[in-house]
Amino acid sequence: MTSHSQPELLGLDIQELAALVQGLGEPEYRARQLYEALYRQRAASLESVSTLPEKLRRSLSGHSLGLPRIERQYSSSDGTIRYLIAFADGQSVETVWMPEGDGGEAGDGSSAGDEEETKSGKNWRRATICVSSQVGCAVDCKFCLTATLGLQRNLSAGEIVGQVLAVLNDRGARIAEDRINLVFMGQGEPFLNYENFTKAVRLLVEGARIPASRMTVSTSGIVPRIHDLGQEAVRPKLAISLNASNDDVRARVMPINRKWPIAMLLEAARSFPLRNRERITFEYVLLDGVNDEVAHARELAELLRGLRAKVNLIALNPGPGIDFGTPADARVRAFQQVLIRAGIPTFIRRPRGRDIFAACGQLKRTVAEEPLVQLQP
Numbered sequence: 001m002t003s004h005s006q007p008e009l010l011g012l013d014i015q016e017l018a019a020l021v022q023g024l025g026e027p028e029y030r031a032r033q034l035y036e037a038l039y040r041q042r043a044a045s046l047e048s049v050s051t052l053p054e055k056l057r058r059s060l061s062g063h064s065l066g067l068p069r070i071e072r073q074y075s076s077s078d079g080t081i082r083y084l085i086a087f088a089d090g091q092s093v094e095t096v097w098m099p100e101g102d103g104g105e106a107g108d109g110s111s112a113g114d115e116e117e118t119k120s121g122k123n124w125r126r127a128t129i130c131v132s133s134q135v136g137c138a139v140d141c142k143f144c145l146t147a148t149l150g151l152q153r154n155l156s157a158g159e160i161v162g163q164v165l166a167v168l169n170d171r172g173a174r175i176a177e178d179r180i181n182l183v184f185m186g187q188g189e190p191f192l193n194y195e196n197f198t199k200a201v202r203l204l205v206e207g208a209r210i211p212a213s214r215m216t217v218s219t220s221g222i223v224p225r226i227h228d229l230g231q232e233a234v235r236p237k238l239a240i241s242l243n244a245s246n247d248d249v250r251a252r253v254m255p256i257n258r259k260w261p262i263a264m265l266l267e268a269a270r271s272f273p274l275r276n277r278e279r280i281t282f283e284y285v286l287l288d289g290v291n292d293e294v295a296h297a298r299e300l301a302e303l304l305r306g307l308r309a310k311v312n313l314i315a316l317n318p319g320p321g322i323d324f325g326t327p328a329d330a331r332v333r334a335f336q337q338v339l340i341r342a343g344i345p346t347f348i349r350r351p352r353g354r355d356i357f358a359a360c361g362q363l364k365r366t367v368a369e370e371p372l373v374q375l376q377p
């Protein structure tokens, strides 16, 4: 058993590992071996790292690997798996696995629709993992269940990376062959945990070898950090949770709009240095009768004019204590049509795993205590 007083190896970058192994009197190249074992080979224990000499493994025994534990997992009828992942101090978050290959769609709105099974017999060829960045969230959006947790704490870089590695291990995924996308859209506001979040991204790109072009971070609109992200050498694609077409409505459903109103947010989006063929995704949760009128769609199209943008529409996923309704499909489609006619690529995000409370805005640990089908104790 690991104890949380032990320093954890996951989360250390190559320089930090070099300092560690040198401090133990070992040659620096051992750091590279350790780095590869942690992030690329996704070692489940230190003992299993056969590339390291026995003596070094013993010297490292004061450290824990830091791989979080899968506390429970819930499977949806659509193939989505909601993992409850527990850290050394007993806190836990959700990490969601969304396979594609059953004709499904996940993550960035690009559809797969590939029914073939791979040679290994897996019934998925691509998957998106939705990753948490904090335990709970302080941002207090009125339509989001995570908000009701409040902020419990930030996750460390190792804990953010650890979620991904634990789920990849559980699913038997192979980075070189399987197409794995990451979305940082689980519990928490990644930009209010910016240093740990960006370090985790670097470890996942450089260590675990998941291309940054397959990663998307979603923010509620922490404007200074949008500017910062644009300056990062290694960064995911950017998604912004807009959710309203004017400040009145947005401030009502997202109090953070009082600090960074729409004009500031869109200014940050306009100055964000996009790469070749890259677009900014704007997420828009449709709340029945609140922000889903055709007039709102026109206002939104006006706001996004001239931006290299795409829009993901998400009909509200309901939850206990959430005082908004889910619009009918016809309203969602009418909203989409206005945007498409204005030349903005607009996708309707199919909810994934609603039956197991795995869909956007439904991640709140306590829901898991309720009697849902429990697959693995």
Ligand code: SAH
Pocket: 143, 144, 145, 184, 185, 186, 187, 188, 189, 190, 218, 219, 220, 240, 241, 243, 283, 284, 285, 314, 315, 316, 317, 318, 319, 360, 361, 362
């Ligand atoms: N904190 C970040 C990332 C996590 S939320 C952010 O807010 O962007 C991921 C997405 O889920 C956001 O776009 C958010 O607007 C959306 N969301 C939150 N609650 C939802 C709900 N109840 N139904 C549908 N989408 C929701």
Ligand code: SF4
Pocket: 137, 138, 139, 140, 141, 144, 145, 146, 147, 186, 187, 188, 189, 220, 241, 361
């Ligand atoms: Fe936090 Fe995002 Fe939920 Fe808002 S939508 S409360 S920022 S997790």
